[in-house]
Amino acid sequence: MNTRNAVKKFEELFGTPEVIARAPGRVNIIGEHTDYNDGFVLPAAIDKEMVFVLRKNDLDKVQAYAIDLNKHGEFDLDNLSPQEGWINYIIGVVAETQKKGLKVRGFDVVFTSDVPLGAGMSSSAALECGLGTGLNSLFEGSLEPVDIALAGQAAEHNFAGVKCGIMDQFASTFGKENHVIRLDCRTQEIQHFPLNIEGYKLVLCNTNVAHSLASSEYNTRRAQCESGVEVIKTKYAEVKNLRDVTHEMLDECQAEMDKVVYDRCSYVVEENERLEEACHCLENQDLEGLGKQMYGSHKGLSEKYEVSCKELDFLVEQTLDKDYVLGARMMGGGFGGCTINLVKEEKVEAFIAEVGPAYKAAMGKDMTAYTVVIGDGAKAEQFLKA
Template structure:
């Protein structure tokens, strides 16, 4: 790979998680896919030792001294850029000066991993500038560390792995302990619909971290490395050992891991009704046991679930706002999307943004 001397562009997708929420940091299973919306990062090398990154959404550019200290104190979106640069500098890479402009068709705070798209996209930019690459898994883990250290969000590996490993036409069954990935083909007869609740979430506000602490405390109390190690058949015998809210948090994780594997099997068998029921069960568990849904997401899932051609609907992402994802009949996708938008509009008092998406490839260089 030759270091870039001319302008180039990187595309970095968002992601939806079809099922498997808050299981990644419990060493569990998830089934995300990269989507055909995301970030486009236009880059050109520049003289000097500065990175200047701006966004089409306004605000001041992030200006980063490539030789100076990269502290985790900044609060703007530039902290994600700084965190990724810090990761490559830690490996001894010398990052050349550059300018970048980011354009996006992905809602920030919408639960579609805009932060992971920025991190993995910026990692791809740095690798292109330097003319060398990390193995994809190492790159994703570097980006996860950037989010931990510079954004203060103790996320699992799902988002960065989905953005880095995305494969067109496939969801990714990811074992978050072994980091093994099995692509799961999505048949042409189904489509994915994303419904934006309009409620912006902020995972750095502490609620996400509190859920992770509950899960880790429950695992310790049960003598397990992680809640992934509690089998569904074992749960009735151990649930009484846990106080609230640890019991409800653990109940969600144990059941959700089983749902992910059952959902992948249903998709591979073309059993869309079964897949849809599992999505509905997942949402109910996230609402009642994990307590990360919100009124708007609950209304969306209830309204969308009544529309003919919708197999199932659930919140996606960390929760506390963001988007819902629905599995629908692709042969009637446009009509179903319009019906879902109208029904959700009646429930919410205003029509939400709704769009269909396909499974896309991961972050990549598109022009050199």
């Protein structure tokens, strides 16, 4: 990430900066679509990030410049209603951090990113958490990391209209180098597990399919899960969410449940179990076992939760005959984006060289590959001119 270019652009537009903040994108090892069901997820921050350069201004408004889009935007602080486009996320973070008690005044900001858009690495959470962290530093606030993460989630809900869970923002905020985060999405309790994959690399294969259905279908899946819970509650009043549901409960209520709703609920119950098993595998350094859970996750996402697509399925199928790939699955909301693959280090180049052309021949699209390293979460620092 070229922080120097961001500082240079800021100096051209606004003068000397006061704060530099950054927040990473994330991968999710396993635990997809479980977060809004009060379940468990296993994400990690990565070495791709969004960088913000900020300073206070004497105006009652925000002036922003997105380097990668080459676009300016601004809004008055007394008018924080949603707008169209990228500026909406800036407005949302300002509004939601204010609700958390941060006294935001006028400021200027320039930002840039190397988190690929639409690839399931949560560039939106990197924006929300990076800006929130930067504003907390700029205005000498007392927000804790959890406040910043929840403000980011609220911005997504109230401004972007996506009823996401807390995984993306918690991963971007609480990331730790060479560790994954076991996040309990009900209690917000986090536990870091060392990710010891020595000899292997995490390779992301981007379908370059825009997941245009993801937002609407995401909200549909959430509603389907909630409707399943309502059926189960008629027999088990203590159930609050799918987190509380066992296979036995689900099967007992199957006759009263639409088949599609049953499949959605069944996937979530099974995915929580797969995640627990994945954590045991990490504790025992059983990478083959971890890989099996990843494959199981993809099968469930494709067949029961139905958020995959032919391109994602093709990329996972391409790994099945390769003994140097321990696991693969789609990652993110679905309908496009990336697969995440656990690949033997010395075979990474050969893997990309084989799968990329096969994907092009079958799907008529280019595959983009990224090798990611697990890194730290959001941070801010005062700008010190060299």
